[in-house]
Amino acid sequence: xxxxxxxxxxxxxxxxxxxxxxxxxxxxxxxxxxxxxxxxxxxxxxxxxxxxxxxxxxxxxxxxxxxxxxxxxxxxxxxxxxxxxxxxxxxxxxxxxxxxxxxxxxxxxxxxxxxxxx
Amino acid sequence: xxxxxxxxxxxxxxxxxxxxxxxxxxxxxxxxxxxxxxxxxxxxxxxxxxxxxxxxxxxxxxxxxxxxxxxxxxxxxxxxxxxxxxxxxxxxxxxxxxxxxxxxxxxx
Numbered sequence: 001x002x003x004x005x006x007x008x009x010x011x012x013x014x015x016x017x018x019x020x021x022x023x024x025x026x027x028x029x030x031x032x033x034x035x036x037x038x039x040x041x042x043x044x045x046x047x048x049x050x051x052x053x054x055x056x057x058x059x060x061x062x063x064x065x066x067x068x069x070x071x072x073x074x075x076x077x078x079x080x081x082x083x084x085x086x087x088x089x090x091x092x093x094x095x096x097x098x099x100x101x102x103x104x105x106x107x108x109x110x111x112x113x114x115x116x117x118x
Numbered sequence: 119x120x121x122x123x124x125x126x127x128x129x130x131x132x133x134x135x136x137x138x139x140x141x142x143x144x145x146x147x148x149x150x151x152x153x154x155x156x157x158x159x160x161x162x163x164x165x166x167x168x169x170x171x172x173x174x175x176x177x178x179x180x181x182x183x184x185x186x187x188x189x190x191x192x193x194x195x196x197x198x199x200x201x202x203x204x205x206x207x208x209x210x211x212x213x214x215x216x217x218x219x220x221x222x223x224x225x226x
Contacts, residue, residue: 035215037161045153045161045204047215058213061119094160103208103215104151106172108160 002026004095004109012089014118018082022095022109029053029071033098034078035105036069038091046091050098051078058103090116120209122218129224136192138221140205143186148207150188152181155220156201164203165190195225 008020022034035050049059051069059067068081078095092113096105122142130136140150150168153161163172165181168188178193188207192199205218 037217044202044220045155045206045217047206047217050215058215060214061212101208102149102167104149104163104166104206105153105161106163106166108162111160 002028002097002107004097004107006093006095006109006112008093008112008114010113011115011117012085014086014116015084018080018085018089018114018116020080020093020095020112020114022078022080024076024078024097027076029073029076029078033100033103034069034071035096035098035103036078036080037094037096037105038089039094039111040088040091047103048080048082048093050103052100085116087116087118090114120212120214120216122205122207122216124203124205124218124221126219127222127224129226130195132197132225133194136195136199136223136225138190138192138203138205138223140188140190140218141186142207145186145188145207146184148183148209150181150183150205150207152179152190153204153206154199154201155204161204192223195223197225199223200225 003025033050036048092111094111097107151166155161168183169181
């Protein structure tokens with residue numbers, strides 16, 4: 001069974017760039033889409049975007065100008081970059097496997113909490 | 119823009135059937151999946167493609183989707199089913215995945 005592990009800084013300063021990595025335990029990274037989802041404390045889930053190893057990306061329109069999701073198949077890693085962060089970007093960030101094409105997430109990481117400080 | 123609407127909460131007694139709805143314009147034309155999230159845990163997919171159960175999900179979980187409403191049904195709800203439940207779909211027009219706001223299920 002594949003597992004996903006998010007990593008990165010737990011705190012980012014306001015206006016700076018948030019960068020997270022998701023490491024995939026298996027070699028099947030080429031066969032799936034990989035999504036990032038976030039959840040502010042006490043609130044619901046918000047899909048950020050996804051990437052396919054061929055380079056195809058889809059992003060939530062309201063975040064598109066600040067988000068980049070990419071994949072490094074040699075390292076089995078998916079990265080998330082979010083620029084110009086504010087307190088509203090504080091959340092638990094999850095990566096998830098998406099068998100595609102209609103975007104459902106069948107395996108999730110444990111999540112990483114990111115706090116944006118002023 | 120396309121939106122999914124869920125009731126914020128639902129309370130049922132143990133052994134009763136819990137039906138959680140998710141509504142959206144012509145939602146029946148799209149595939150819907152459902153996630154269970156217990157406190158402090160990552161979401162767990164319990165239904166995909168409207169009514170398919172992943173391996174390991176109990177048979178008491180079932181799904182349907184028609185018209186403007188998708189429904190997650192938990193037959194014979196148990197206290198361990200207490201959790202937040204989220205519906206999710208893919209909007210092809212905007213190439214975006216969308217979550218409903220979530221429903222907190224209480225079994226007591």
